[in-house]
Amino acid sequence: MSLKHAILGFLSYQALSGYDLKKVFDRSVRFFWPANQSQIYRTLADLHSEGLVNQEVISREERLDLKIYQITAAGQAEFQRWITTPLVPQDYREAFLIQVYFGAKMTDGEALALLQNMSQELEAALGQLSEMYRFYQEKIGAAAASRDLFYNMLTLEYGIASNQAALQWIRSVQARLAGGDYSPRTLADLAG
Amino acid sequence: MSLKHAILGFLSYQALSGYDLKKVFDRSVRFFWPANQSQIYRTLADLHSEGLVNQEVISREERLDLKIYQITAAGQAEFQRWITTPLVPQDYREAFLIQVYFGAKMTDGEALALLQNMSQELEAALGQLSEMYRFYQEKIGAAAASRDLFYNMLTLEYGIASNQAALQWIRSVQARLAGGDYSPRTLADLAG
DNA sequence: CTGTCCATGTAAGGCGTTACATGATTGT
DNA sequence: ACAATCATGTAACGCCTTACATGGACAG
Numbered sequence: 001m002s003l004k005h006a007i008l009g010f011l012s013y014q015a016l017s018g019y020d021l022k023k024v025f026d027r028s029v030r031f032f033w034p035a036n037q038s039q040i041y042r043t044l045a046d047l048h049s050e051g052l053v054n055q056e057v058i059s060r061e062e063r064l065d066l067k068i069y070q071i072t073a074a075g076q077a078e079f080q081r082w083i084t085t086p087l088v089p090q091d092y093r094e095a096f097l098i099q100v101y102f103g104a105k106m107t108d109g110e111a112l113a114l115l116q117n118m119s120q121e122l123e124a125a126l127g128q129l130s131e132m133y134r135f136y137q138e139k140i141g142a143a144a145a146s147r148d149l150f151y152n153m154l155t156l157e158y159g160i161a162s163n164q165a166a167l168q169w170i171r172s173v174q175a176r177l178a179g180g181d182y183s184p185r186t187l188a189d190l191a192g
Numbered sequence: 193m194s195l196k197h198a199i200l201g202f203l204s205y206q207a208l209s210g211y212d213l214k215k216v217f218d219r220s221v222r223f224f225w226p227a228n229q230s231q232i233y234r235t236l237a238d239l240h241s242e243g244l245v246n247q248e249v250i251s252r253e254e255r256l257d258l259k260i261y262q263i264t265a266a267g268q269a270e271f272q273r274w275i276t277t278p279l280v281p282q283d284y285r286e287a288f289l290i291q292v293y294f295g296a297k298m299t300d301g302e303a304l305a306l307l308q309n310m311s312q313e314l315e316a317a318l319g320q321l322s323e324m325y326r327f328y329q330e331k332i333g334a335a336a337a338s339r340d341l342f343y344n345m346l347t348l349e350y351g352i353a354s355n356q357a358a359l360q361w362i363r364s365v366q367a368r369l370a371g372g373d374y375s376p377r378t379l380a381d382l383a384g
Numbered sequence: 385c386t387g388t389c390c391a392t393g394t395a396a397g398g399c400g401t402t403a404c405a406t407g408a409t410t411g412t
Numbered sequence: 413a414c415a416a417t418c419a420t421g422t423a424a425c426g427c428c429t430t431a432c433a434t435g436g437a438c439a440g
Contacts, residue, residue, distance in 0.1 A: 001399080002287040009294040019419050032289040039400060041421060063408055064420045083291045084302045086309040089317075090287060091428090095194040097224040097350060099275045102201040103343030110276045111343075117278040125281075130379055137376065150374040151295030151303075158289060158361050160382050165357035169350050182342040184329065187322055190352050193427080211391050231428060233393060255436055256392045283400095 003035055003043050004052075008079040011053060011071040018044050018067065028152070031129065031159055044069055052078055108177050115177075119170045122163050129159045195227055195235050196244075200271040203245060203263040210236050210259065220344070223321065223351055236261055244270055300369050307369075311362045314355050321351045 010016060010024050018041045025035045044067075047053045052075035058066040071079070096118055103111045133156045140149055176183065202208060202216050210233045217227045236259075239245045244267035250258040263271070288310055295303045325348045332341055368375065 002285075002290055003399085006290045006293075009290070009297070012294075012297065017419075018421090029290060029293055032284060032286045034283045034285070036401070037419095038402085038421080038423095042399095045421095060408095060419095063418085064406080066419070079294075080297070083294050084298050084306070086306060087287055087291070089313050090285075091226045092224060093194075093226070093282075094224045095279050095282060097347045098194055098198045098201070098221060099279070100350070101198075101221055101344055101347045102204075102271075102275050103346065104339040105201070105204065105272070106276050114276070114278060121281050133376075133379060133382075137378075140376075145374050145376055147296040147374055150376065152293055153376045154295065154365055155289045155293045157364075157377060157382060158292070158358070160379075161357045161361045162354055164383070165353045166350070169353045172349075173346055182337050182339055184325075184332075184337055184342065184345045185349060186329075187325060187352075190325075190349060191356070195427085209391075210393090228429070229391095230393075230430085234427095237393095252391095252436095255390085256434080258391070 002033060003039065004047060005079060005082045006033055006035070007040070007043060007047065008052060008071055008075050009083070011069055012076060012079055015056070015068050015070040017069070021069075029155070031125070032155060047075070051075075108180070112174065112177055115170050115174055119167060119174075122167050122170070126160060126163045126167070129156050129163065132156055133160065194225060195231065196239060197271060197274045198225055198227070199232070199235060199239065200244060200263055200267050201275070203261055204268060204271055207248070207260050207262040209261070213261075221347070223317070224347060239267070243267075300372070304366065304369055307362050307366055311359060311366075314359050314362070318352060318355045318359070321348050321355065324348055325352065 006025070006029060007021060010021060016024065018037075021040050021044070022035070022037050025033075025040070044053065048055050048069070051072060053069045053071055056068040056070065058068065060066060096114075099114055100111075133153065136145075136149060136153050136156070140146070145153065172185075175181075198217070198221060199213060202213060208216065210229075213232050213236070214227070214229050217225075217232070236245065240247050240261070243264060245261045245263055248260040248262065250260065252258060288306075291306055292303075325345065328337075328341060328345050328348070332338070337345065364377075367373075
């Protein structure tokens with residue numbers, strides 16, 4: 001289960017509360033592994049009962065206890081095992097492509113409107129990813145990135161590359177539909 | 193719920209049994225919306241109780257009844273509404289990127305092994321998609337594609353484009369890691 | 385005579401979402 | 413005064429997966 005291991009990954013750098021973890025997720029891996037609050041708390045409870053994390057409870061009169069989670073040796077071992085184990089390819093789901101698949105059931109105008117909407121979403125996402133990338137670049141300045149930052153940035157590069165590929169696909173579809181041209185590409189075109 | 197609408201989409205072409213639908217899914221939208229057998233049967237039951245499909249039961253002595261599902265007028269209307277309605281962007285999950293994000297916790301050699309494995313998966317997927325694409329191309333021959341086939345093929349183009357983008361990203365990471373070079377790209381590089 | 389295809393489903397469990405609940409502190 | 417932030421959780425529901433169950437027809 002990936003959420004468990006992502007949490008262990010963050011705790012391998014420092015002990016954190018559930019609340020802090022939620023913020024860390026939202027600022028780092030959100031775009032390829034979003035996690036909501038309830039889920040994080042439940043997963044922390046699971047990790048605790050499995051002995052992969054320790055819980056330090058800090059009582060604060062009148063307020064809810066603060067719970068700080070530390071990774072255990074067993075947790076470290078499990079994390080190491082997981083990150084170096086090749087994953088079986090997961091299912092990919094993209095509901096938008098179902099709409100495209102059945103595109104012949106709408107007018108080309110309706111299809112163009114869906115594509116237009118999708119391209120706006122993709123551009124917004126690209127903007128966010130680029131901004132995060134620039135933020136990292138400023139942090140490292142002229143020097144070479146640390147290994148930590150380097151690997152972090154690779155995930156942003158992946159996100160940027162795949163969103164750009166999707167946008168290029170949309171442009172190519174828009175061009176064909178605008179001209180009433182229902183010709184598919186050749187595989188050579190697609191390879192270029 | 194997308195599975196419901198994908199089923200309605202197929203039934204809008206012809207009446208099918210659950211068994212047939214499973215085969216149709218596996219031969220068409222599997223790579224962006226996989227569906228397993230139990231799920232299809234349960235969803236058909238739901239669609240039936242919602243009046244979006246009719247059930248024609250064909251008794252066959254000694255064997256299980258054959259149930260053929262036909263889309264109703266209400267089903268057609270619901271399908272039309274859905275395919276032309278822009279979707280709110282869904283969450284994207286890619287566990288492999290969690291491993292990459294925490295890449296600094298392994299050796300570069302371990303990271304390269306994961307990348308190598310991933311690139312093999314991607315190439316296998318690309319091979320399948322290209323084969324499906326060629327199959328469509330042969331079906332249409334020299335003539336222009338029908339609107340139906342054109343839109344079907346667009347989803348394959350999308351899959352091919354995004355897998356190729358992922359492969360290029362892997363190549364670029366491999367080149368850097370092989371040279372012990374932890375430098376990120378510039379955004380201009382990424383845009384090219 | 386063994387396995388695969390045809391054809392239907394149920395049961396249990398996992399992961400994720402949304403909504404609900406509490407209550408102090410800090411900022412505008 | 414009001415909203416946002418801090419900080420924890422529970423409850424209910426939905427979708428998907430895996431495993432189980434049944435049993436005839438047909439091919440090698």
